Amino acid sequence: MKFSQSLELTIHALWYLAIQRPGTRVQVKDVARLQHVRLSYLAKIFQSLARAGLVTAIRGKNGGYQLARPAAEISFADVVRALGEDEPLLECLPDRGCRTSAACPVEQVFQRARSRLFDELASATLADL
Numbered sequence: 001m002k003f004s005q006s007l008e009l010t011i012h013a014l015w016y017l018a019i020q021r022p023g024t025r026v027q028v029k030d031v032a033r034l035q036h037v038r039l040s041y042l043a044k045i046f047q048s049l050a051r052a053g054l055v056t057a058i059r060g061k062n063g064g065y066q067l068a069r070p071a072a073e074i075s076f077a078d079v080v081r082a083l084g085e086d087e088p089l090l091e092c093l094p095d096r097g098c099r100t101s102a103a104c105p106v107e108q109v110f111q112r113a114r115s116r117l118f119d120e121l122a123s124a125t126l127a128d129l
Helices: 005-020 028-035 039-051 076-082 105-123
Strands: 055-058 064-067
Touching: 005 028, 005 039, 005 064, 005 076, 028 039, 039 055, 039 064, 039 076, 076 105
Parallel strands: none
Antiparallel strands: 055 064
């Protein structure tokens, strides 16, 4: 399983807010410059984080973003879900000739693996960085 570049950028941006600039407002343009990414790309990520309640947007002259909760209360699982990257590891394709009446045993293995992955992601927070 491989997570997206967006997730990597998001983790680094949240690390910056949590560790480098705790309790302060940060403008997306500054984070984009530090990460060498387009402002529009990172702005969309921050909008997703704000919708998920992980950051708060403050408008105005001294505006910017800051963590909405303490870093110790924001898990990696929260971040993955905020970006919509919590898809199943495997989805059986229709018409593959499965003849089982119960749930697919292959899919069950991957569901258990996904559950363990999210348990691990939920146990690590931004404060752990």
